[in-house]
Amino acid sequence: MNRLLLLGLNHTSAPLAVREKLAFNTQQARAATDQFRERFPEAELVLLSTCNRVEFYTSRPVHSHPRVEELIEFIGQFHTAGAEQFEPHLYTKTDKDVVDHLFNVVSSLDSMVLGETQILGQVRDAYDAACAAQSTGAMLNPLFQRALAVGKQVMRDTALCEGRVSVASVAVDYARRIFDHFQDKTVLSIGAGKMATLALTGFAALSPGKLLICNRDADKAGRLAERFNAEPVPFDNLSDHLVAADIVISSTGSAKPIITRDAFARIVARRRYRPMFLIDIALPRDIESGVGDIENVYLYNLDDLQQVVATTQNERAGATTAAKEIVAQQLQEFVLWHRQRAMGPMIDRLYKRYQDIAAQEVARTVKKLGPLDEQEKSHLEELARRLVNKLLHDPIQTLRQSDAMHGPAAQYLHAMEQLFKLNAPDGEDEDDLGQDPTA
Amino acid sequence: MPDFVVGLSLPLGFVDPAPIGQPTSIQFALLILAAVLVACGVICSLARLKWDENDRLRVASKVLMAAGGAMALVVLIWHSTTRGSWLPVGDNFDALIWLACLLGLFLFYIQGRKPLTGLDWFVGPIIVLLLVGSVLFGAREYRPYGHNAWQWVHRVSAYGGAVAFAIAAAGGAMYVIVSRRLRQKGPPGKSLGSLERLEHLNVVSVTLGFALLTIALITGIVQWSSTKQAPPLAKLLLALLAWAVYAIVLHAPINPRFRGRRAATLSICGFLLMIGVLIAVQFVGGSGR
Numbered sequence: 231m232n233r234l235l236l237l238g239l240n241h242t243s244a245p246l247a248v249r250e251k252l253a254f255n256t257q258q259a260r261a262a263t264d265q266f267r268e269r270f271p272e273a274e275l276v277l278l279s280t281c282n283r284v285e286f287y288t289s290r291p292v293h294s295h296p297r298v299e300e301l302i303e304f305i306g307q308f309h310t311a312g313a314e315q316f317e318p319h320l321y322t323k324t325d326k327d328v329v330d331h332l333f334n335v336v337s338s339l340d341s342m343v344l345g346e347t348q349i350l351g352q353v354r355d356a357y358d359a360a361c362a363a364q365s366t367g368a369m370l371n372p373l374f375q376r377a378l379a380v381g382k383q384v385m386r387d388t389a390l391c392e393g394r395v396s397v398a399s400v401a402v403d404y405a406r407r408i409f410d411h412f413q414d415k416t417v418l419s420i421g422a423g424k425m426a427t428l429a430l431t432g433f434a435a436l437s438p439g440k441l442l443i444c445n446r447d448a449d450k451a452g453r454l455a456e457r458f459n460a461e462p463v464p465f466d467n468l469s470d471h472l473v474a475a476d477i478v479i480s481s482t483g484s485a486k487p488i489i490t491r492d493a494f495a496r497i498v499a500r501r502r503y504r505p506m507f508l509i510d511i512a513l514p515r516d517i518e519s520g521v522g523d524i525e526n527v528y529l530y531n532l533d534d535l536q537q538v539v540a541t542t543q544n545e546r547a548g549a550t551t552a553a554k555e556i557v558a559q560q561l562q563e564f565v566l567w568h569r570q571r572a573m574g575p576m577i578d579r580l581y582k583r584y585q586d587i588a589a590q591e592v593a594r595t596v597k598k599l600g601p602l603d604e605q606e607k608s609h610l611e612e613l614a615r616r617l618v619n620k621l622l623h624d625p626i627q628t629l630r631q632s633d634a635m636h637g638p639a640a641q642y643l644h645a646m647e648q649l650f651k652l653n654a655p656d657g658e659d660e661d662d663l664g665q666d667p668t669a
Numbered sequence: 670m671p672d673f674v675v676g677l678s679l680p681l682g683f684v685d686p687a688p689i690g691q692p693t694s695i696q697f698a699l700l701i702l703a704a705v706l707v708a709c710g711v712i713c714s715l716a717r718l719k720w721d722e723n724d725r726l727r728v729a730s731k732v733l734m735a736a737g738g739a740m741a742l743v744v745l746i747w748h749s750t751t752r753g754s755w756l757p758v759g760d761n762f763d764a765l766i767w768l769a770c771l772l773g774l775f776l777f778y779i780q781g782r783k784p785l786t787g788l789d790w791f792v793g794p795i796i797v798l799l800l801v802g803s804v805l806f807g808a809r810e811y812r813p814y815g816h817n818a819w820q821w822v823h824r825v826s827a828y829g830g831a832v833a834f835a836i837a838a839a840g841g842a843m844y845v846i847v848s849r850r851l852r853q854k855g856p857p858g859k860s861l862g863s864l865e866r867l868e869h870l871n872v873v874s875v876t877l878g879f880a881l882l883t884i885a886l887i888t889g890i891v892q893w894s895s896t897k898q899a900p901p902l903a904k905l906l907l908a909l910l911a912w913a914v915y916a917i918v919l920h921a922p923i924n925p926r927f928r929g930r931r932a933a934t935l936s937i938c939g940f941l942l943m944i945g946v947l948i949a950v951q952f953v954g955g956s957g958r
Contacts, residue, residue: 406863407847407851407860408851408864408865409865410862410865410869411865502925502928503928504925505865505868505929525929526928526929528851528852534854537854538855538856
């Protein structure tokens with residue numbers, strides 16, 4: 231019997247500075263998962279790290295590891311960060327609350343931008359990476375499979391994604407507040423990933439005078455430049471490109487800022503203090519926040535833009551309600567399915583064990599009583615069976631009626647396993663646990 | 670603008686005006702009505718902050734402001750007729766109405782060419798104040814101006830400069846607000862125009878105003894130097910201070926640290942000084958100290 235534990239932080243609990251410190255890129259996530267498996271071999275893990283959240287979804291046997299404090303220590307060690315820096319921003323959830331949270335996350339109900347579809351892909355990527363690292367098992371496999379199905383259903387059956395305002399469109403709107411016309415402006419994209427592509431789509435529509443793509447990987451820059459009819463430029467001359475640029479979109483995967491305040495102050499002076507719009511959509515951030523304090527420089531990071539997007543979406547409450555209803559219904563179904571899956575075999579084993587004991591005792595008694603006819607024998611067997619049934623009725627009913635997926639029910643099941651020595655032989659049940667039959 | 674000098678008339682072909690009459694009470698009433706119409710137009714324009722999509726408000730605002738402007742022009746024509754002189758800026762009553770009308774025309778020109786939402790909100794109240802000022806000063810401190818060529822050039826350039834500086838100040842105030850909103854990173858909200866356009870408006874207005882103010886200063890000093898009267902110190906100092914402030918604003922291309930928000934703030938400061946000059950003119954006239 232496993233228990234679910236979630237430890238994480240998101241845009242509501244932690245500022246960008248903390249989130250970027252704890253963020254995991256693909257390689258780091260893989261390394262962290264491997265280290266986790268080494269340290270907690272009994273536990274399962276899916277590590278979800280996006281711009282807005284870092285979450286550890288774990289499943290562990292009851293009374294086993296990792297516990298919350300061990301997870302905090304693990305994260306701190308991995309990022310060589312003191313727990314005091316991020317612990318106040320963490321939230322923990324267990325069992326049914328984890329399922330509820332994950333369903334909300336994957337439906338974008340927990341996102342800064344309601345209705346954004348990117349999160350579905352990010353959860354899928356995180357789950358696939360965990361599967362590849364073999365860190366998922368009987369608990370997390372069905373949970374994530376169901377969660378992805380829920381996310382798809384919400385996107386398909388509700389209006390949550392319709393007419394949404396994107397980060398790119400908000401950035402373009404702000405650019406229009408700074409610049410009057412774009413024919414004589416230069417847009418520079420530092421980075422050539424997905425985020426850069428999304429942002430460039432918006433800015434290319436403004437028909438800027440020049441569109442520059444600057445990336446460490448020149449081939450990647452070339453491919454993106456071809457798509458937007460832009461000019462790929464070498465990363466080594468970044469300072470010169472910054473002097474020429476009026477709008478800068480930065481979205482590299484760099485672990486440290488690539489544009490510092492001091493260096494940028496010199497660039498601003500070189501460009502004679504012409505207004506400049508900087509959009510930092512990278513996590514960790516590419517541009518030091520102090521750059522935004524320089525005169526005539528307007529710096530917006532992901533949080534700034536997403537906050538604006540979020541505040542413009544209040545009118546979509548109807549779609550949110552519909553999405554929440556789907557999540558609530560799916561949560562109930564999953565809990566029910568999971569409870570039946572967990573309890574059924576155990577109750578069967580319990581009855582079987584005690585009916586066997588009763589049958590053995592009846593046989594012994596029959597032997598002691600001497601010759602009995604079939605009807606008397608049948609009465610005795612019936613007596614024993616009814617006794618067993620009545621004795622087990624109350625505990626089983628209590629177990630069935632326990633509300634939470636793993637709350638009291640999990641504790642009762644674990645207690646029953648221990649008290650009645652119902653542990654399944656190794657390997658039993660494992661074959662079909664990995665699949666959620668309703669997903 | 671009150672004359673520093675009596676005399677020093679250049680042979681530019683101007684004739685001495687006919688005797689100037691005090692504005693009539695009907696002219697005052699019409700002017701008050703004009704101020705009320707413009708004020709209502711500004712209120713309608715401001716109401717669009719709340720009811721953005723309401724096209725009626727936009728039309729009402731334009732109609733009311735145009736009606737107010739037309740009313741002020743009627744008073745101007747009537748006053749010129751009764752005064753017997755069509756030469757503009759002939760007295761302090763006429764001068765302030767001219768200033769208001771010029772501002773109104775400038776506003777209509779900009780809004781007709783490429784609308785700048787919010788410019789009405791800043792320029793409109795200045796027009797109202799000028800119209801109210803012409804009523805107050807016309808009624809209580811009415812003063813005909815001298816009519817030699819130097820004086821006329823001095824006054825026209827000074828008032829023309831003031832109009833340009835009023836537009837620059839409005840653009841500057843809008844620049845500061847837009848810049849602040851951008852730095853606060855809140856929802857974009859209603860656009861007051863882009864920083865680039867507001868800065869351009871500011872620079873063009875200040876350049877024009879600076880040239881006119883320079884002419885006004887030179888002609889004023891020339892007039893003063895040809896008399897034996899004491900210089901109008903208060904007015905002169907305020908005007909020189911305003912000139913210096915605008916010189917700094919125009920200095921931005923050489924020292925770009927002054928561009929943007931700093932230039933916008935300086936434009937507002939310069940306009941406040943210009944208001945001081947105008948008030949000094951009304952109260953102390955050409956000989957004020």
